[in-house]
């Protein structure tokens with residue numbers, strides 16, 4: 248009798264544990280979307296220069312960025328405060344255990360800490376999302392195919408409109424970066440207003456996926472010392488880029504081949520490659536990554552980069 252009861256309890260336990268093991272790790276790559284890839288209502292021009300996103304030094308000096316005809320994103324009246332903590336219980340720690348084997352230099356190139364480490368690396372970044380599920384999954388499918396991680400620099404107002412898209416980026420193992428709340432020139436704002444553009448994104452991202460961004464890129468690569476101090480205070484690495492794909496430029500619209508060529512033309516060990524969530528970039532990515540691999544490049548995991556430039 249006792250033996251039968253024990254057996255029964257064991258069976259019940261096994262059944263319960265089987266039901267409870269819901270698979271959180273299943274990638275959502277195959278999920279179809281209804282979003283059309285071709286709609287890009289707005290484009291904004293990041294800086295006109297293809298190269299370094301910012302000439303070094305301080306605020307007073309003119310940067311290469313020339314913001315023009317960017318969208319004027321609405322600031323959606325106060326987002327973050329009313330948002331209660333979501334189901335951030337996924338327990339996805341930021342893989343902080345990844346060893347910091349690379350650092351960024353003053354020109355936004357990624358360099359190995361040890362001479363023995365691989366220097367032929369590139370950092371892949373995609374700005375201005377999250378916009379559409381189909382484009383995001385398209386980019387991540389290709390990144391997965393090449394075993395690559397990228398930073399998706401997001402705008403807060405877009406996260407507010409589509410928190411579920413941010414979750415896709417995070418759950419599929421890619422890295423979320425802070426690209427300010429609005430896509431506006433932070434250098435033209437007061438220090439306080441610019442700081443709010445930074446901290447509001449930290450807040451909404453934390454509320455949505457449970458972790459705060461560790462990387463910051465200002466819209467148009469336009470910043471100053473006060474902004475850099477704010478970014479540092481929030482525990483982030485400030486960067487613009489060192490290789491502009493020009494995918495935001497008219498000359499490249501609907502031309503995946505040009506995206507690829509623009510990147511290859513500026514390619515150097517440690518290139519910090521600026522791309523965007525745009526249909527022609529989604530289309531270009533597989534061939535671009537293949538060509539980079541053929542040239543002996545690998546893709547640096549953003550989480551292996553130190554959070555202080557040097």
Ligand SMILES: [Zn+2]
Pocket residue numbers: 293374375426430465466467
């Ligand atoms: Zn941008």
